[in-house]
Amino acid sequence: MPRTxxxxxxxxxLVYLSSSGCGGGGGGGGxxxxxxxxxxxxxxxxxxxxxxxxxxxxxxxAVVIQGANFDPGKTxxxxxxxxxxNLGFPNTFTAxxxxxxxxxxxxxxxxxxxxxxxxxxxxxxxxxxxILQIQDxxxxxxxxxxxxxxxxxxxxxxxxxxxxxxxxxxxxxNMDGRPDLAVGLPARMVGGNxxxxxxxxxxxxxxGQFSTPPNSTFxxxxxxxEASANCGFALAAGDFIGADGFPDLLI
Numbered sequence: 001m002p003r004t005x006x007x008x009x010x011x012x013x014l015v016y017l018s019s020s021g022c023g024g025g026g027g028g029g030g031x032x033x034x035x036x037x038x039x040x041x042x043x044x045x046x047x048x049x050x051x052x053x054x055x056x057x058x059x060x061x062a063v064v065i066q067g068a069n070f071d072p073g074k075t076x077x078x079x080x081x082x083x084x085x086n087l088g089f090p091n092t093f094t095a096x097x098x099x100x101x102x103x104x105x106x107x108x109x110x111x112x113x114x115x116x117x118x119x120x121x122x123x124x125x126x127x128x129x130x131i132l133q134i135q136d137x138x139x140x141x142x143x144x145x146x147x148x149x150x151x152x153x154x155x156x157x158x159x160x161x162x163x164x165x166x167x168x169x170x171x172x173x174n175m176d177g178r179p180d181l182a183v184g185l186p187a188r189m190v191g192g193n194x195x196x197x198x199x200x201x202x203x204x205x206x207x208g209q210f211s212t213p214p215n216s217t218f219x220x221x222x223x224x225x226e227a228s229a230n231c232g233f234a235l236a237a238g239d240f241i242g243a244d245g246f247p248d249l250l251i
Contacts, residue, residue, distance in 0.1 A: 043069045044119040050112065050127055057108065057130045059101035060085070067114070068093050074117040079110045079128055102130040104208030105178040108170065171237035171247040178204040182249055183214075184232030190225040197231035199251050218251060 046068040055061030063084070065077065072089040077097060084097030102108060110128035115121045167184035174180065181202045190196035200214035220231045236250040 045069045045114045045116045045122045047124050054129045057102040059099045061099045065095040071116050076115040078113040107179050167235040169235040169237035173247055174203055180204050182235055184235050186230035186233040190219050193225045193227040195228040196225040199232040
């Protein structure tokens with residue numbers, strides 16, 4: 001009489017069959033093992049880091065995104081709604097690609113979106129920052145906020161170094177739907193006072209660009225510009241006064 005056993009274990013089914021009729025003539029015993037396995041369950045994507053996390057507004061910066069559960073062939077990664085160029089996946093926890101350019105009038109704080117088929121979109125606000133530039137005909141002034149091409153030398157002793165970009169704040173100050181920029185120059189000489197400092201505000205034009213000179217300039221008002229006051233050392237933008245929906249600049 002043939003005997004049959006069935007065993008079920010987690011994700012696999014093992015069937016063991018024993019019959020005197022297997023393997024040829026009578027009397028000899030034979031065995032057949034059949035293993036049926038199911039694929040591992042798919043999981044939603046996870047984000048850990050993007051390197052580098054800053055780059056020029058023109059885009060085409062090569063970035064590496066680290067996370068988990070990236071499904072090659074089923075994953076799309078976007079920055080501010082635009083797909084990364086040359087997107088590739090060396091493995092399921094690494095993605096590489098090139099950043100798209102920053103569209104005119106778009107907030108320079110980039111939102112990263114990771115879309116894997118079958119799962120909700122993973123959205124990471126402020127994951128990447130575009131470096132804003134101004135159109136400046138004087139290259140010694142530095143054309144990149146967050147840094148400068150000006151050489152720092154002994155000129156700092158007489159207050160001619162401004163330290164542009166020591167502090168930045170972004171808000172739509174004129175309420176036209178385009179982000180504007182406030183730049184702190186804490187070492188600027190004002191009225192003969194070295195290091196008094198000032199803040200320049202640049203209003204974006206229709207193309208989202210900034211041009212010099214600044215649209216507005218602020219210095220210490222009371223008791224007046226003072227040496228080493230470093231006005232503009234820190235900035236913040238938000239609706240601080242009256243919660244009236246209008247952006248304020250805190251210096």
